Amino acid sequence: MLTFLRRHALLKHPFPAAWLAVLRRLPWYARLDPDLQRRLQGRIQIFLAEKTFEGCGGLDVTDAMRVTVAAQACRLELHHDPSHFPHCSTVYLYPDAFVSPVTQVLPGGVMAQVPTARIGESWHRGGVVLAWSAVEASTWAEWTGRNVVLHEFAHQLDSGSGAVDGAPLLRNRAAYARWAQVVSGALTRLRAHLAWGEAPIDPYAAQSPAEFFAVTTELYFEAPQLLHAFDPALHQLLEDYYGAFPEAGAQAA
Ligand SMILES: [Zn+2]
Structure with missing residues (x-):
C-alpha cells in the first residue's frame, strides 16, 4: 500500500524539462500518442525514483543516461500492467564492454568460469549491468534488431515468473x-x-529459451518484419504479451 501511495505521489510531480529533452531524442518517442507519452513519463519517474544507478569503471552517470535506460526499459511494459522490474534495484553502467565470468564448456566437457567481454548482463536478483557505449549505439540506430536495454530487461521480465x-x-x-x-x-x-548454416535471426537466440525470449523481444521492437517473416505465430505471441506497437509498425510505411 505504501508503495502504491508513494508511486501515486510521484506521478503528481511534473516531468522535468531536461528529461523530456532526452525523450524527444529517442527515435520512437514521437510516434507514441500523447496518452502513451504521458504514461511512459510516469513509469520513468517511478523507475528513476526506485532504482539506483551506479557508474563503474570511472563512468560518471548523467541524468541523460538514466532517462535513456529507464525509457527503454519502461517501453517494454507500456501496454500492460507494469511490474516496475522488482528484482532490479540497481543499474550498473560501464563506459564500454566489461569483463565478467561466464560459464563455458571447455574441451573435454569441463565446465569453467571464463572471463568474457560483455555489453549487458541481467541478474536474477539485484540488478542489470550495461555498457553505455552499447546502450547509445542501440538507442540511436533503429531497426537493427539489436537493443541491449530491451534484451537485459526482457530477462528481468522473464525472472518475474x-x-x-x-x-x-x-x-x-x-x-x-x-x-x-x-x-x-x-x-x-x-x-x-x-x-x-542459415541464420534467419541472431543465432544467439538458440543458446537457451531465456536468450530466445530476450533476442526475440529485441526483434519485436526493433525489427518486427524480420521476426514476422521468421515466425508469424511467434510474432503474434509477443504482440499478445507486449501489446501492439503502432510506433514500431512505422517501419513498414
Ligand atoms: Zn541474454
Missing part, C-alpha cells in the same frame, strides 16, 4: 501452454536452420 526460463509471468496455465508450444516450435526450427 520465478525462474529465468524463457517465459515471463503470464495470465494462466493455458497461456503458459501456448507459450511453450509456440516457442519450442520456433526454437527447434531456428536450430535446424543454424545446422544448415
